[in-house]
Amino acid sequence: MSPIRLSDLAFTLEAVLDEAFGQKAVWVIAETSDIKNYPDRGYCFLTLVERESAGRETLAKLDACIWRRNYHTIKDFEQATGVAFARNIQLLMLVSVSFSPVYGLRLEILKIDPSYTLGNLERERQAVLDALVLDHPDLVWLEAGQYITANQLLPRPAVMQRLALISAPGSDGWRDFRHELTQNPFGYDFVVDEYLCQVQGKGAEKAICAQLERIQASNVAYDSVVIVRGGGSQLDFGSFDTYVLGQAVAGFDIPILAGIGHERNVSITDLLCHESVKTPTKAAAFLVEHNRQFEESCLLLRDRLSVVARETLQTTREQLDAETERLRFVMHNYFRDRHTDLTEKAVTIRHLDPANVLRRGYALVLRNGRILTQSADIKSGETLDIQLKDGTVTVISA
Known part of the structure; x- marks a missing residue:
């Protein structure tokens, strides 16, 4: 078999891939790696990798890029997910396949599905x-x-x-x-x-x-x-x-x-x-x-305590005033009653005063200044004093 030029092989590959994938886009799931992002220029180069689910062995690896016309998809993805566009993220991407005889096979990322990342x-x-x-x-x-x-x-x-x-x-x-x-x-x-x-x-x-x-x-x-x-x-x-x-x-x-x-x-x-x-x-x-909130609760309790204390003092003062008035009324009645009692007793005492008794026709028999109340106490021949209303008479008992 005669050898062919490298460019012929490259052009053949380009034609085959263009026929299979030209003007088509496919959704792929892959993990990002080796990202070279150029925000000021508006494009990004990276590698897409598929690894074994049970381990970290690489099953597939392809170069990819995001050109200026789709560069906004990075910002859209980050805003939708809150996830930075970085390496080792598994993404669901819409890609187109292109082949250049000079730069080789490359996937162009057209769109990134944020819901897939959020779901993961x-x-x-x-x-x-x-x-x-x-x-x-x-x-x-x-x-x-x-x-x-x-x-x-x-x-x-x-x-x-x-x-x-x-x-x-x-x-x-x-x-x-x-x-x-x-x-x-x-x-x-x-x-x-x-x-x-x-x-x-x-x-x-x-x-x-x-x-x-x-x-x-x-x-x-x-x-x-x-x-x-x-x-x-x-x-x-x-x-x-x-x-x-x-x-x-x-x-x-x-x-x-x-x-x-x-x-x-x-x-x-x-x-x-x-x-x-x-x-x-x-x-x-x-x-x-x-x-x-704790301070406000303390301040509220302080205010409540102040109100309660003020109300308690007011209530106590009113009760004290009422009790004072009641005591004053009771004392007034008590002293009035005692005054009446004393007046009555004074009248009784005045009635029982010996001078008043003598004025009513009674006499006192005294021996040596002592009042005799029983006739048995008087002996014959004693000298006795008989006190009358207007004077004293001395007599000798029979």
Whole structure:
């Protein structure tokens, strides 16, 4: 067989592929790799890979590109899913096949289906939740379609002031949280112990779990553990959807507040922690508002106590006035009755006065100044005094 020129072979391949795939587009599922993105130029080169489901052996690999006319599909995908266009993502893509005698075989990506990626993420997340419920029913369980955890059922302190903060050092999330906390309009003071570590990317869940272990080993009576993370892609957010962190959060014995910087999806950590808010700033605002509610309840009790005390004093004063008036009336009647009694007794005493008795014709028999009341006491020949109304007469008894 006579050899042919390379260009003839290339042109033949181009013709065959053009006949088979020219003017056609097909949907393919593949994993991204080796991405070279040029946003300023409006195009992107990458490799699409298919690997064994049971392992990581490569089954197929093809070069691909996104040209300027379809470059918007990257932004559309990221906005729809919250996932950054990066390597090692499995995508469903509409592609056309082209062959160049100089550049070889290449797939042009025309469109990326975001629903496929979102479905994959949701399936993976649901599998983790199902595994946690199955493996740790004492920590995570379902009630009326809602996930309930041991951490959620912990009593929330009336004031949350002593905090353990898990965040990346110097990150926007760390900065936003500290700023909002220290600049709160009520002047509340918080004691914050920092447990800084990686909170996104590969291995972040292990780093966070290690810090939770440190917090538990510290034996400090923290009111809450706060986990914050600034903005980022959905892939960076993946550490909060892992089995190991979900288990650690669900069973932790201090209430965990999560403010991990996402506006779109709810992570497994959000579902299983004691309280979840959208951002680090809102996490700080939540703590301030929680303490504000306690202060307002104290102020309300103070006002109620003031009102009750004022009403009690007024009621007591009225009762005292009434009792005073009643006492005055009773005393008036008492003294009036006693005065009547004394008057009557005075009249009686006046009637019984010996002088008055003598005026009525009676006489007193005295011996040596002592009144005699019985005749048997008088002896014959004694000298006696007889006191009459107008004088005394001396006599000798017979």
